[in-house]
Every structure is written in structure tokens, then in C-alpha cells.
Amino acid sequence: xxxxxxxxxxxxxxxxxxxxxxxxxxxxxxxxxxxxxxxxxxxxxxxxxxxxxxxxxxxxxxxxxxxxxxxxxxxxxxxxxxxxxxxxxxxxxxxxxxxxxxxxxxxxxxxx
Numbered sequence: 001x002x003x004x005x006x007x008x009x010x011x012x013x014x015x016x017x018x019x020x021x022x023x024x025x026x027x028x029x030x031x032x033x034x035x036x037x038x039x040x041x042x043x044x045x046x047x048x049x050x051x052x053x054x055x056x057x058x059x060x061x062x063x064x065x066x067x068x069x070x071x072x073x074x075x076x077x078x079x080x081x082x083x084x085x086x087x088x089x090x091x092x093x094x095x096x097x098x099x100x101x102x103x104x105x106x107x108x109x110x111x112x
Contacts, residue, residue, distance in 0.1 A: 001026045002055065002101055004033035008041050009049040018049050029102050030064070055101070063097055070105035072098075 007022040021041045027033040030053045037051070054061040066075040072094060079090040097103065 001028065004030055005054050006033050006037035006051065007053075008037055008051045010041060010046040011049040013045050013047060029104075030068070060097065063094060064101060064103060067094070067098060067103045068105055072105075 003024055003026055005022065005024050007020060009018050009020055011018045021037075023037060023040060025033040025036045027036065033053060034051065038048070042048070055064065062078060063075045066072070066078065075094050075097075076087070076090045079085065079093055080087065083090070085093070
């Protein structure tokens with residue numbers, strides 16, 4: 001289980017007012033955390049305007065976003081830029097994130 005912070009901007013369908021709601025969830029993955037946030041915050045008179053999910057550590061969230069897009073090499077490059085670590089250390093760090101957060105990349109056919 002990991003802790004994810006989900007911030008959701010909700011738009012009131014009647015007034016158009018957008019409000020921010022945020023909560024932390026212990027979940028197996030980001031998608032489960034998003035689902036739990038939807039269950040908690042959504043009602044008949046609101047729609048999701050935007051949302052953001054993080055692990056509480058924005059640097060790690062950047063890597064996770066890339067990994068979920070199937071962009072592992074870019075995540076490794078970004079880690080090297082952030083830390084100055086070598087290729088081996090950066091790859092090991094990213095591989096550890098994949099295991100720790102059970103990241104399954106989404107496949108984007110448009111990239112083929």
C-alpha cells in the first residue's frame with residue numbers, strides 16, 4: 001500500500017463555481033486512489049474540472065507520470081538530470097519505483 005494525495009477541482013453545474021477538494025488515500029495504485037476520491041467527492045450537482053495525484057513527493061510524481069506513460073527512458077534521463085547520478089544508479093532508482101508503486105504503463109497506440 002502507498003499513500004497518494006488526490007486533489008480534485010469540482011465545478012458546480014448550477015453556478016459554475018470551481019472548488020478544490022483534497023484527501024490522502026492508502027491504495028495499491030494511483031487509479032484506485034482516484035476512484036476512491038471520485039466516490040468521496042462526486043455528487044449529482046458537480047463535475048470534475050481537473051485533478052492531480054501525487055505521492056507527496058513531487059520529484060517522484062514526475063517519474064511516476066513518465067513511467068505510467070510508458071516513458072521509462074525519459075524517467076531515467078530526468079533522474080540523471082535531477083541528481084547527477086550515473087546511468088546504473090538512475091536505472092536502479094527508477095526500477096525500484098516501478099516495483100514499489102506497482103506501476104503498469106499504459107500503452108499509447110499513437111506512439112507506434
